[in-house]
Amino acid sequence: MVVVQTNDFDVSNELRKLREEYRDIGAVVSFLGCVRDLDDNDSLISMTLEHYPGMTEKALEEIEKQAHARWDLRATHIIHRVGTLQPADQIVLVLVASRHRHEAFEACAFLMDSLKTNAPFWKKERTQQETRWVDSRPSDRELVKRWE
Numbered sequence: 001m002v003v004v005q006t007n008d009f010d011v012s013n014e015l016r017k018l019r020e021e022y023r024d025i026g027a028v029v030s031f032l033g034c035v036r037d038l039d040d041n042d043s044l045i046s047m048t049l050e051h052y053p054g055m056t057e058k059a060l061e062e063i064e065k066q067a068h069a070r071w072d073l074r075a076t077h078i079i080h081r082v083g084t085l086q087p088a089d090q091i092v093l094v095l096v097a098s099r100h101r102h103e104a105f106e107a108c109a110f111l112m113d114s115l116k117t118n119a120p121f122w123k124k125e126r127t128q129q130e131t132r133w134v135d136s137r138p139s140d141r142e143l144v145k146r147w148e
Helices: 011-021 055-070 101-118 138-145
Strands: 002-005 027-034 044-050 073-081 083-085 090-098 122-127 131-134
Touching: 002 055, 011 027, 011 073, 011 090, 027 101, 055 073, 055 101, 073 101, 090 101, 101 138
Parallel strands: 002 073
Antiparallel strands: 027 090, 044 083, 044 122, 073 090, 122 131
16 A cells, blocks of 8 residues: 555554454564754754655555565555655654564565655755755665665
8 A cells, every 4th residue: 555645644543454454464564754853053944745646656556566576465555745844743654564574574674765765756855054955865775775
């Protein structure tokens, strides 16, 4: 399941829905990404995530499909927010359900590494000093290489 939305989400509710739908799972691994302030020298005021509707969902579904091809998963849920967000707001939720924990942990890491570098989102940060577009970090690009 892939959802791109402006509204916030309830982690507990999403987890409950997943567990109710899939009763044969032994493990659920989750990742919750939040907007973090940058540092004391250049505090973040807001972050805006832009995307192309349709294209973004298709790209996320392809990443999700790759995870299902690599690991024996029962379900994956990806919720990614777009729009203007404030420090401490939730950005992304990834839930991975499988019969065994190892597959769930690996697939969750794969999904997040892939989302950070391959998902078509454009991020703009507004700080006290400036507004700037942000690219993925070299360290994020290095992490995704381990899955190639």
